[in-house]
Amino acid sequence: MPGLGRTVRLGLEWTSIRGRGHGSALQFETGPCQRSNFPGGPVRRALSLTLIGLGVFCIAGGLLLRFYAYPALAKIPQDPNTVSVAQGSGVTALVYVPQGSSARPEIRQNLNLTSKTYVTGDLRAPESKKNGDVVTWIEASEVKDDASNLTVNGSVRALCLDRFTGEAVAPCTNGYLEKEKGVKITNEGSPKTPQFPGYNFKLPFNTEKGTYKWYDSTLGAPVDARFDGEEQINGVDVYRFRQSVPVSKVSSRDVPGSLIGKPETPTVNAGLYYEVDRTLWIEPVTGAMIKLRQWSKQELRTSEQGPGQGTTVFDGTMELNADSVAKNVNTAKENSSKLWLLTGLPVILWIVGGVALLIGILLLATGRRRSRHSF
Incomplete structure (x- = not known):
C-alpha cells in the first residue's frame, strides 16, 4: 500500500503525520510552531474592536441626543399663530346690548355661545430674544352669542413664558391684562412676580401623573389641576386633569339696580361670586392641551344675599369643538414624533451600544485568555 501523507491543522500549529507500510509505526513530525498573539487572527480582533467602538458611539450619541439636543430643541415656539374655538349650548349669560354710544347689560337664557381664542407671539418684546429661553405670547379671546352676535365677554393679555417648562415667568416688560377696552392692568408693582403665575397654555414636556398649578383667569390665581386618569382621543393617549374652584368672591362692582331685581335703585354695589x-386633556410627551371642558357659574350678590339668593350672570358649560380638538391632535402627533428622536431613540442607542460594548469586551477578553493557554 502506498505511503499515506496528511496535514492536520490544530489551532494555529501545523503538524505532519506520516505512516509507511502495513503495521508500521506512525511517525510524527512537528513543524515549526506559528503561534498568533490573538486566537482567530486579525479578523476576530478587528471585530471585537469594531463592536467596542460601535458601543461607545451609540452610548455617546444617546447621551448627546437626550441631555444636549433635547433641552435645546424641546421648547415652545416664539411666534405661535393658533385659533381655538369652544362652544356651549343652553347657557345663561350676561350680554351687552348696544344702546347708542354705550351698551346695556342684559341677562339672557338658553343661549348658544362661541368662544374664540387667538394666540400669537410678541417678537418685539425685550424677553423674546432669538433662540432664547423666554417668549412673550399674546392671547385675545372673545365670547359671543351665536344668534345675536352680541358680546358676552372678552379680554386680551400678554405674558412671558419659560420656553421649556411652559410656566409664566417674570420680569415681563410687555405683560398686561385688558378686560375693558383701553384699560391695561400691568404688574409694575411686583415686577419680579409673574402676573399670571403657573401654567396657562400647556403643561411641561413629559407631563407626569401628578398635580400642576393651572392659572384661572377669572379667579386671578393658579389652582391645583390634579391627575384624574388616562384616555385616548382620536388615537392619541392623553392624561386627564381635573380642576375645581369652590364658590369664591372674585370682585365687587357697581351694577344697575335693574340688573339684580332692584329697579328703584340706579346703582347697587354687588359682589361677584x-x-x-x-x-383638561393633555398629551403627555409634549404637554400640549388636546381638549378642554369647563362648567362655571357666576352670581351677583348684594351684602344682604346669601349663596343662591343672588342673580346668576353666567351658568353653563363650554368645550373645545371637534375641529379644534382634531387640530390639536394632529399637532401633538407631529411634535411627539419629533421629540421621540430625542427621547425614545437614545434609549435604543443605549441598549444597542451596551450590548455591542459587552460583546466586544467579551471577545477581546476570551481571545487573550485562549492565547495564553494555546500551544
Whole structure:
C-alpha cells in the first residue's frame, strides 16, 4: 500500500503525520510552531474592536441626543399663530346690548355661545430674544352669542413664558391684562412676580401623573389641576386633569339696580361670586392641551344675599369643538414624533451600544485568555 501523507491543522500549529507500510509505526513530525498573539487572527480582533467602538458611539450619541439636543430643541415656539374655538349650548349669560354710544347689560337664557381664542407671539418684546429661553405670547379671546352676535365677554393679555417648562415667568416688560377696552392692568408693582403665575397654555414636556398649578383667569390665581386618569382621543393617549374652584368672591362692582331685581335703585354695589369645574386633556410627551371642558357659574350678590339668593350672570358649560380638538391632535402627533428622536431613540442607542460594548469586551477578553493557554 502506498505511503499515506496528511496535514492536520490544530489551532494555529501545523503538524505532519506520516505512516509507511502495513503495521508500521506512525511517525510524527512537528513543524515549526506559528503561534498568533490573538486566537482567530486579525479578523476576530478587528471585530471585537469594531463592536467596542460601535458601543461607545451609540452610548455617546444617546447621551448627546437626550441631555444636549433635547433641552435645546424641546421648547415652545416664539411666534405661535393658533385659533381655538369652544362652544356651549343652553347657557345663561350676561350680554351687552348696544344702546347708542354705550351698551346695556342684559341677562339672557338658553343661549348658544362661541368662544374664540387667538394666540400669537410678541417678537418685539425685550424677553423674546432669538433662540432664547423666554417668549412673550399674546392671547385675545372673545365670547359671543351665536344668534345675536352680541358680546358676552372678552379680554386680551400678554405674558412671558419659560420656553421649556411652559410656566409664566417674570420680569415681563410687555405683560398686561385688558378686560375693558383701553384699560391695561400691568404688574409694575411686583415686577419680579409673574402676573399670571403657573401654567396657562400647556403643561411641561413629559407631563407626569401628578398635580400642576393651572392659572384661572377669572379667579386671578393658579389652582391645583390634579391627575384624574388616562384616555385616548382620536388615537392619541392623553392624561386627564381635573380642576375645581369652590364658590369664591372674585370682585365687587357697581351694577344697575335693574340688573339684580332692584329697579328703584340706579346703582347697587354687588359682589361677584364664581365657581368652576374644569377638565383638561393633555398629551403627555409634549404637554400640549388636546381638549378642554369647563362648567362655571357666576352670581351677583348684594351684602344682604346669601349663596343662591343672588342673580346668576353666567351658568353653563363650554368645550373645545371637534375641529379644534382634531387640530390639536394632529399637532401633538407631529411634535411627539419629533421629540421621540430625542427621547425614545437614545434609549435604543443605549441598549444597542451596551450590548455591542459587552460583546466586544467579551471577545477581546476570551481571545487573550485562549492565547495564553494555546500551544
